Amino acid sequence: MTQTFNKVRYIELLKKDRGLESKNRSLYKEDRIEYRELLSYGVILQNQIFYSRRHDYISLIQKYVTNEIDSLLLKLQFFQMQREDKKIKKDLEKNFERFYTVLIDSKSGEFSLLIADIFDACEALKSDSEETYGITGSQFQAFLEKTFLQMEKYSDE
Amino acid sequence: MEVVQLLSLLINCFLLIKKNKNTIEVKIVNDQIILRVTRDDMPFFIDELTARKKIYHAPDFGVPLPDNLDLDYLKSLSTKDRLEYLSDPDILPQKCVAEYMKKLGQHLLDPITEIKVGTLGGNGAAKGWDEPIPGTHAFNPGTGNDAFFADNGFKFHTGMNLNDGQRIDLEDNNNIL
Numbered sequence: 001m002t003q004t005f006n007k008v009r010y011i012e013l014l015k016k017d018r019g020l021e022s023k024n025r026s027l028y029k030e031d032r033i034e035y036r037e038l039l040s041y042g043v044i045l046q047n048q049i050f051y052s053r054r055h056d057y058i059s060l061i062q063k064y065v066t067n068e069i070d071s072l073l074l075k076l077q078f079f080q081m082q083r084e085d086k087k088i089k090k091d092l093e094k095n096f097e098r099f100y101t102v103l104i105d106s107k108s109g110e111f112s113l114l115i116a117d118i119f120d121a122c123e124a125l126k127s128d129s130e131e132t133y134g135i136t137g138s139q140f141q142a143f144l145e146k147t148f149l150q151m152e153k154y155s156d157e
Numbered sequence: 158m159e160v161v162q163l164l165s166l167l168i169n170c171f172l173l174i175k176k177n178k179n180t181i182e183v184k185i186v187n188d189q190i191i192l193r194v195t196r197d198d199m200p201f202f203i204d205e206l207t208a209r210k211k212i213y214h215a216p217d218f219g220v221p222l223p224d225n226l227d228l229d230y231l232k233s234l235s236t237k238d239r240l241e242y243l244s245d246p247d248i249l250p251q252k253c254v255a256e257y258m259k260k261l262g263q264h265l266l267d268p269i270t271e272i273k274v275g276t277l278g279g280n281g282a283a284k285g286w287d288e289p290i291p292g293t294h295a296f297n298p299g300t301g302n303d304a305f306f307a308d309n310g311f312k313f314h315t316g317m318n319l320n321d322g323q324r325i326d327l328e329d330n331n332n333i334l
């Protein structure tokens with residue numbers, strides 16, 4: 001099942017943002033409503049990129065919950081994947097022909113919520129007990145195990 | 158000279174003085190680097206220990222992780238050994254961490270970077286984790302990078318590139334994570 005999003009409007013805003021950028025201005029400064037709208041389309045595209053790579057994400061979390069890798073390695077690899085996905089998004093935003101062919105799966109939004117949860121957990125994981133904010137190793141493990149069970153249902157899609 | 162021109166000249170002089178007040182100072186305390194970045198009369202501190210813990214975000218600021226940081230070798234180590242491996246200056250050299258710190262300092266001094274009061278961890282609190290911590294965001298809308306300062310808003314906590322969802326959270330709630 002696919003979900004439609006307004007690609008024409010997205011491209012219009014991207015072009016506007018780039019046009020302003022070339023004049024050392026920005027949509028962020030000039031029109032917060034349109035900036036916010038541009039971000040909301042960006043989220044939809046980003047969610048689809050995460051979803052297209054879901055098997056890689058599920059496999060990585062599985063390695064952690066089965067003790068094949070520890071939290072440190074998980075973090076290094078997870079954040080590396082996030083950077084790669086951002087690059088894919090940037091490239092798509094530059095290539096309108098390819099961009100038009102992207103279909104948005106309706107499940108991409110809910111799957112991406114799990115990715116966001118993992119991001120937050122990785123960032124919140126305390127590396128020592130002296131840190132004032134965050135979650136402990138056991139809280140992290142329990143959370144990842146729970147999240148993995150929720151992710152698994154997307155593996156056969 | 159017309160009043161408008163005079164005013165404009167005065168404003169430019171003021172901005173120049175203000176700009177000159179923005180500085181980065183480096184201190185070494187117990188072999189650890191500490192950066193003191195002054196931006197618009199506000200002092201921000203970036204310490205090596207915290208920057209080392211957040212080194213996995215360094216590529217977001219254009220600082221590559223060292224080539225000798227061998228991920229395959231890392232996989233073969235126990236958690237304890239792995240932490241020791243990463244704290245070894247031969248593996249993760251002070252130079253690399255210092256480069257990340259320098260970029261964070263430059264990010265703070267970039268005139269495009271906006272300083273705003275906010276929180277970190279608002280979404281975590283909704284999951285039953287710790288309460289969000291108050292602090293200061295230094296967000297650059299051009300690069301999408303954000304540095305968060307806790308402990309009265311002046312001590313470095315983390316610094317990373319935000320995705321669009323995180324940018325919306327920052328825009329709507331002055332919060333990330």
